[in-house]
Amino acid sequence: MNGEIAPTKAITLEELRNTPGFPSEKRLSLGRVAVIECPEEIPCNPCEFACPKEAIKIGQPITNLPQLIEERCDGCGICIPSCPGLAIFVVDLTYSKTQALVEFPHEFLPLPKDGQEVDATDRHGKVLTKGEVVKVRNPKGYNSTPVISLAVPRRYANEVRGILGGVRIG
Numbered sequence: 273m274n275g276e277i278a279p280t281k282a283i284t285l286e287e288l289r290n291t292p293g294f295p296s297e298k299r300l301s302l303g304r305v306a307v308i309e310c311p312e313e314i315p316c317n318p319c320e321f322a323c324p325k326e327a328i329k330i331g332q333p334i335t336n337l338p339q340l341i342e343e344r345c346d347g348c349g350i351c352i353p354s355c356p357g358l359a360i361f362v363v364d365l366t367y368s369k370t371q372a373l374v375e376f377p378h379e380f381l382p383l384p385k386d387g388q389e390v391d392a393t394d395r396h397g398k399v400l401t402k403g404e405v406v407k408v409r410n411p412k413g414y415n416s417t418p419v420i421s422l423a424v425p426r427r428y429a430n431e432v433r434g435i436l437g438g439v440r441i442g
């Protein structure tokens with residue numbers, strides 16, 4: 273050891289799939305559902321209290337990983353802006369024959385407009401494909417993070433987690 277800090281290895285999709293917040297392929301195939309990508313044991317739990325369907329469980333200790341109770345989740349997306357780590361998404365594989373809908377928090381300005389074509393990025397900001405903005409929720413950002421609904425080619429549903437551009441809010 274020479275005292276250097278090893279670079280943090282990016283978590284893979286397969287590792288995320290093995291966390292309790294990631295829905296099963298069967299549940300994903302049925303339509304809108306939350307995807308919780310929170311693999312670190314941190315003291316945090318606002319998502320648990322944000323869900324009106326009690327579909328997110330952390331319990332005690334507070335460092336438990338959030339568990340998605342997938343049969344209770346209707347994909348409403350209320351939990352998305354509750355997460356300070358921007359780690360909750362909603363995916364809808366039934367959006368159309370060729371496209372999936374991915375919803376994600378977006379803390380950058382200017383916000384895109386409905387119908388705008390944008391560059392869709394993966395978890396690390398790398399551009400994967402083009403997407404069409406279907407809706408921007410809470411565009412003023414009052415007390416809450418804006419949430420973007422983006423239509424993307426179906427094969428990118430588990431990879432697209434943001435869009436390119438903008439300056440971070442605040």
Ligand code: SF4
Nearest residue numbers: 323345346348349351
């Ligand atoms: S999408 Fe809605 S129902 Fe599903 S976990 Fe989030 S708040 Fe609960």
Ligand code: SF4
Nearest residue numbers: 310316318319355357
């Ligand atoms: S609010 Fe976000 S960061 Fe906190 S436990 Fe829930 S998913 Fe993880």
